[in-house]
Amino acid sequence: xxxxxxxxxxxxxxxxxxxxxxxxxxxxxxxxxxxxxxxxxxxxxxxxxxxxxxxxxxxxxxxxxxxxxxxxxxxxxxxxxxxxxxxxxxxxxxxxxxxxxxxxxxxxxxxxxxxxxxxxxxxxxxxxxxxxxxxxxxxxxxxxxxxxxxxxxxxxxxxxxxxxxxxxxxxxxxxxxxxxxxxxxxxxxxxxxxxxxxxxxxxxxxxxxxxxxxxxxxxxxxxxxxxxxxxxxxxxxxxxxxxxxxxxxxxxxxxxxxxxxxxxxxxxxxxxxxxxxxxxxxxxxxxxxxxxxxxxxxxxxxxxxxxxxxxxxxxxxxxxxxxxxxxxxxxxxxxxxxxxxxxxxxxxxxxxxxxxxxxxxxxxxxxxxxxxxxxxxxxxxxxxxxxxxxxxxxxxxxxxxxxxxxxxxxxxxxxxxxxxxxxxxxxxxxxxxxx
Numbered sequence: 001x002x003x004x005x006x007x008x009x010x011x012x013x014x015x016x017x018x019x020x021x022x023x024x025x026x027x028x029x030x031x032x033x034x035x036x037x038x039x040x041x042x043x044x045x046x047x048x049x050x051x052x053x054x055x056x057x058x059x060x061x062x063x064x065x066x067x068x069x070x071x072x073x074x075x076x077x078x079x080x081x082x083x084x085x086x087x088x089x090x091x092x093x094x095x096x097x098x099x100x101x102x103x104x105x106x107x108x109x110x111x112x113x114x115x116x117x118x119x120x121x122x123x124x125x126x127x128x129x130x131x132x133x134x135x136x137x138x139x140x141x142x143x144x145x146x147x148x149x150x151x152x153x154x155x156x157x158x159x160x161x162x163x164x165x166x167x168x169x170x171x172x173x174x175x176x177x178x179x180x181x182x183x184x185x186x187x188x189x190x191x192x193x194x195x196x197x198x199x200x201x202x203x204x205x206x207x208x209x210x211x212x213x214x215x216x217x218x219x220x221x222x223x224x225x226x227x228x229x230x231x232x233x234x235x236x237x238x239x240x241x242x243x244x245x246x247x248x249x250x251x252x253x254x255x256x257x258x259x260x261x262x263x264x265x266x267x268x269x270x271x272x273x274x275x276x277x278x279x280x281x282x283x284x285x286x287x288x289x290x291x292x293x294x295x296x297x298x299x300x301x302x303x304x305x306x307x308x309x310x311x312x313x314x315x316x317x318x319x320x321x322x323x324x325x326x327x328x329x330x331x332x333x334x335x336x337x338x339x340x341x342x343x344x345x346x347x348x349x350x351x352x353x354x355x356x357x358x359x360x361x362x363x364x365x366x367x368x369x370x371x372x373x374x375x376x377x378x379x380x381x382x383x384x385x386x387x388x389x390x391x392x393x394x395x396x397x398x399x400x401x402x403x404x405x406x407x408x409x410x411x412x413x414x415x416x417x418x419x420x421x422x423x424x425x426x427x428x429x430x431x432x433x434x435x
Contacts (some may be wrong), residue, residue, distance in 0.1 A: 007345065018305065023116050030062065030165040030169055032265050034172055034186065034263075035258075036163070039330060040327075040328070041179040042175070044255050044331065045254055046180055047254035048253030050183055052253060054131060058234050060108075061107060062230060062235075063101055064139050065223060066225065067093075067143075067222055068146065068222070069226075069358075070090065071218075071224040075090055075146065076282045077282055077286040078286070081286050083326060084163060089214075091147060091219060092209035093209045093211060095204075095206060095211070096210040098140050098142070099140050103136065104136050105135050105139070106132045109132035110128070112420070113128035113132065127184065129184070130188040133191050133192050134188070134191045135433060136195065139247060140167060140195070142193070142311055147202065154171070156197075160197040163193055163197050164193050164202075168186045168187075168190040180392045224366075225366060229412040230403065232373070232374070233373055239378060241256065243381050244256045244381070247365045247385040248385065248390060252391045254390060255333060255334035255391055256309035256395070258334050259395070260341060261319070262344075263341040266312060266313075267348065269305075269312075270309055270345060273352070274349065277297065277352060281352075281356055282295055283422055284297055285359035291360060294359065295353070295356065298356070302350060302352070304407065309345035309346040316339075318340060320342075320389040321335060321339075331353065337392055337394050344399065347402050350406055351409065354366070354409050357413070365412045370405060371411050372404060373402060373405030373406075376397075377400065377402075378401075380396075381393065381398065384396065
């Protein structure tokens with residue numbers, strides 16, 4: 001064993017990634033069992049009908065107005081600068097806002113659930129009820145996840161995922177009797193237990209601080225970053241699912257959902273790598289102000305991880321052609337879509353360098369790279385559906401849009417490689433001085 005290999009194997013970062021990935025992989029195995037059982041009893045049309053309610057949740061997430069991005073960005077930044085009091089103050093304001101928004105949006109979904117039930121549409125009522133839970137986990141749980149920073153805390157994130165998966169397994173016997181209610185129960189309980197665990201073991205038990213002056217300062221700094229971050233994650237998914245639903249129907253949306261579930265199962269390792277390195281990159285820039293130093297941090301996971309993820313995608317695609325016809329016969333038609341989805345794995349890891357644009361305060365660059373890619377995707381997806389390429393055309397267009405975004409990220413970072421960028425400090429608006 002070479003010195004470099006021994007050094008790599010003894011790295012605390014590698015041990016943290018291994019621990020998080022190990023927990024996530026265990027959760028993936030549990031979730032995979034649940035997915036297989038679900039696929040035996042739930043048709044693509046039913047799954048697509050249930051999934052359509054989550055599209056509204058994706059758009060509703062915009063209402064948090066970038067406060068989540070502010071705490072995700074500024075909390076580790078001020079920790080890196082040694083300004084812990086300021087970091088905790090920011091977390092307190094962000095916590096209050098995310099809880100309020102989550103509860104308000106959840107209340108709207110509860111009302112829609114009651115209204116549809118009164119009309120006799122119990123399937124829609126269940127769909128809205130699940131989203132009432134999911135949206136709180138989406139908004140408040142997103143804030144909680146941003147406050148987990150150390151290796152021990154990352155392990156807790158993995159445990160929350162595993163616990164949610166285990167609770168989901170408990171609902172599996174119900175699929176043989178009531179497939180659609182079991183689908184709703186599995187999604188709702190898993191989300192609720194995951195959120196409860198993150199809340200109980202949250203690393204920052206700070207008091208709520210609801211100040212309009214300080215909140216507006218967070219919004220001013222966070223909205224531009226949020227718009228970019230929303231476009232590449234929640235917004236991108238919302239646009240993709242909307243296109244699939246409107247252009248191809250609920251059955252196609254069900255196939256897309258199953259393909260996405262396969263991707264989520266395979267994405268545990270790159271998720272662990274990105275989760276561990278994101279605060280490291282931000283704190284490094286807070287200490288040094290050097291993009292070059294941050295890019296050095298990115299080099300190792302990209303060099304080792306991207307080829308491994310590409311190999312995983314190829315092996316997974318071969319396995320899908322062998323496994324799906326036997327264990328998930330209702331979704332044989334979705335196998336090509338699943339294989340295309342797996343090609344996201346190396347791209348998602350390579351996109352980790354987008355974190356540096358956030359750390360540098362390159363707000364214009366963040367939005368340019370994101371919405372250029374999203375525009376390419378939307379245009380190609382519409383062209384693909386009109387050309388009769390169906391679901392595979394939409395997923396392929398989405399992948400090409402991601403690649404365009406990735407190329408633009410690299411182009412921006414290559415220009416800033418040796419600069420010491422001061423634009424970040426514009427995030428500290430006059431109203432932030434009291435935090």
